[in-house]
Amino acid sequence: MPRTGGQVIVETLEDLGITDVFGIPGQHALALFDALEGSSLRYTSARVENNAAFAADGYARATGRPAALFLSTGPGALTSLAGLQEAYASGVPVLVVCAQIPAAGLGGARKGFLHQLVSQASAAAQVTKAQYTVRHGSALPQVLADAHHAALSAPQGPVWVEVPQDVLLAETLTEQHIDPREPDAAAPGCAEQAAGLLARAEKPVILAGGGVARSAGADSALRAVAERLGAPVACTGAAVGALPLDHPLSVGSWVEDRAVTDLLAEADVLLALGTSMGEVTSNYFSLRPRGTVIQVDANPAVLGSNHDVLGVCADAGEFLRRLGAGLPAGLSARAGEERAARVREAILRRLDGQDLAHERAFMAALRRAIPSGAATYWDMTIAAYWAWNLWDPREGLSATAQGAGGLGYGFPAAIGGAVARGERTYAIAGDGSAMYSLAELAVAVQHKLPVTWIIIDDGGYGILREYMNDTFGRAVGTELARPDFLRVAEAFGVPATRCRIEDAAAPGAAEELVEAIATASEGTGPRVVVCETSLRMFAPS
The missing domain is CATH 3.40.50.1220 (TPP-binding domain)
Structure with missing residues (x-):
């Protein structure tokens, strides 16, 4: 029977073994989202496109297989690029399906379309392995199969497929069904x-x-x-x-x-x-x-x-x-x-000679508090810099945004991990990076996702403060006004706890953090822990 291009895409993704979709609707992508109704694909909404990309990244790191990322045109597509840069730099497979303006406007042949870019795929080319533009519905199954194969073939990474609005809406009689291909085995080499x-x-x-x-x-x-x-x-x-x-x-x-x-x-x-x-x-x-x-x-x-x-x-x-x-x-x-x-x-x-007892005790307390085997997602914060060196995953997953180094990764990636695993994940962020992701609390609430968000609040961009003080003797632009994160969480209906630790090495001081995280590990749905403390970096040698 005739199906729209959007329906062909969804059916093909099902054939390829895709089970989950992240994304945000948009005017040109509506037929794509409409096709999700009645399908087996599970859709997790997002509030900002780059966070949707981070969520797809976190999902893939937890499962080893890609989710689909559905995007709309122009601003939506461009907003996703910071998240895709992390997946690209870290070799994480994501299958992007992005709407395009009607085919008549591709390449700027006709002007005046909403969200029009001369070459949307060119914008994505810096942060994806391959880019495909589909102009006919009959080509969709094979293009998606090729893109899926490319995403999983070494080196893995995100792949971009864009489909004009009229192709998404038009009916096609294609009966082609796709069997997933195994990713290419890397050459045995030397x-x-x-x-x-x-x-x-x-x-x-x-x-x-x-x-x-x-x-x-x-x-x-x-x-x-x-x-x-x-x-x-x-x-x-x-x-x-x-x-x-x-x-x-x-x-x-x-x-x-x-x-x-x-x-x-x-x-x-x-x-x-x-x-x-x-x-x-x-x-x-x-x-x-x-x-x-x-x-x-x-x-x-x-x-x-x-x-x-x-x-x-x-x-x-x-x-x-x-x-x-x-x-x-x-x-x-x-x-x-x-x-x-x-x-x-x-x-x-070397560490013993640097007066870092507070930082070392704080990280040890985090390790005691977070259950063994849990997935942790770290934002670009001083705690993550410490974690890169001494965190023991204990059979769990430890993922950071170290590939591209962008802010805002931890919480949306942990959302993707929770979707993938169906169990509690943990995001660790600073107050500066947390501001990139606040909107995604609504996603965790809407989908009842078990994510514990640990926000280390030191009143600014802590790592940049240290870098500037070390280099210039002063810090400029690093101090931040921020909300009361507890009240923000409560406004979303999310249980939240606050603790303050001045010296984690003092007897019993770190137990407040351990107890707060233990409380935030219970029950279902999201939880927030705000820890007011200031961490220092170890000096490189």
């Missing part, structure tokens, strides 16, 4: 050559990046290879916990510590997995590897971008499994555990 180099190495070291965190089963393969090699493992902030922090070969994620930088530099063979070895990971480009660097990444553009390397274009998990099969036994007796222990001790000595 695993055998890498195995030979590592087998002969005397001081091998492994650097695990976000590609390890995003690859299914890569954490167990990483552990097996590290133990076979007896190699210390450093994780970037995007891969914190890929090797358990209490493992004797782990040096954690203190990549901004000179002891870790020296460990990486002194390796005769450094195996870098799923990382560009960029600014932060290289301790602000001060890393100078003296041995052979084997860099493995699914994105060929990353290979050799910052160092001379033996480049291997492959998924980190696939490569590690192939590498492990090629390594001989008897390599583990290389003092790797002793080398890792010396680095951990050096890190602790």
Whole structure:
């Protein structure tokens, strides 16, 4: 029977295994949203398009598969781009279906359409893997299948499909149904050559990046290879916990510590997995590897971008499994555990010398308060900078906006995680970043989502305040007027708790935070915890 273009899209998404949609309606997208009625797709509304993109990102990180993101034209499309930049930078699959103005106006052929852009897809090209513009309803099933495949193929990322309003509304007789294709397997690359180099190495070291965190089963393969090699493992902030922090070969994620930088530099063979070895990971480009660097990444553009390397274009998990099969036994007796222990001790000595007892006790209290195995989503706040280095996910998910570094990620991403998991997730934000996401409290209430939002209120952009004071001796533009977050939460009907902690290291002081989060972990629906405190950053070395 004839179906509108919007109905064909929804049916095809169902065929592809998509189960969830995030987004906001708009004039040109109404046929797309109308088609959701009676479908199996679950729709979670948003209040701002970039937050809808963050929610789709949080969903994908929790499930390993994409949600659909439905957008309307012009302002709606453009507002989503900041959220899509994070997904693009972090390799997170999202399938964007965006409306367009009527086909007659595409490319500016006719002027005066509401929301008209000369090239909407060009605006999206900086933050998506691929862009498709569909001009005929019969092409929709195959284009969506291609886009879905592209989003999941290494390197994963968001993909943009835009459909003119008249194509969404017009009826089509296409009977094409699509079976999902498996994503392309990354090339096995040079695993055998890498195995030979590592087998002969005397001081091998492994650097695990976000590609390890995003690859299914890569954490167990990483552990097996590290133990076979007896190699210390450093994780970037995007891969914190890929090797358990209490493992004797782990040096954690203190990549901004000179002891870790020296460990990486002194390796005769450094195996870098799923990382560009960029600014932060290289301790602000001060890393100078003296041995052979084997860099493995699914994105060929990353290979050799910052160092001379033996480049291997492959998924980190696939490569590690192939590498492990090629390594001989008897390599583990290389003092790797002793080398890792010396680095951990050096890190602790540096922190002990910086008067950071409050910050360390505060982060320890957060870890005690948030249940093991829970998904945490961190906004760009000082607590997140600490979490990149020392947070122990304890079999849970730890996701941050470190890829693109934009504000406002934590709460909407935690909404996506709660939709995906059907269980309580936790968002950690500062008062500055929280202001980007306040509207999404309505979403959590409307959909009865179990999200606990922990807002650390220090009266401004704390990390920028520190950077400016350190660089210029003063901070300008960092102090913020903000609402009473408790009363805002209560206006949305969300139970909220406030605590104030001046020194978390004082006896019993941090228990107020632990108790507040425990209370905000009970029951159903959203909860808010406001903690008034000021955290300082550790000094890089």
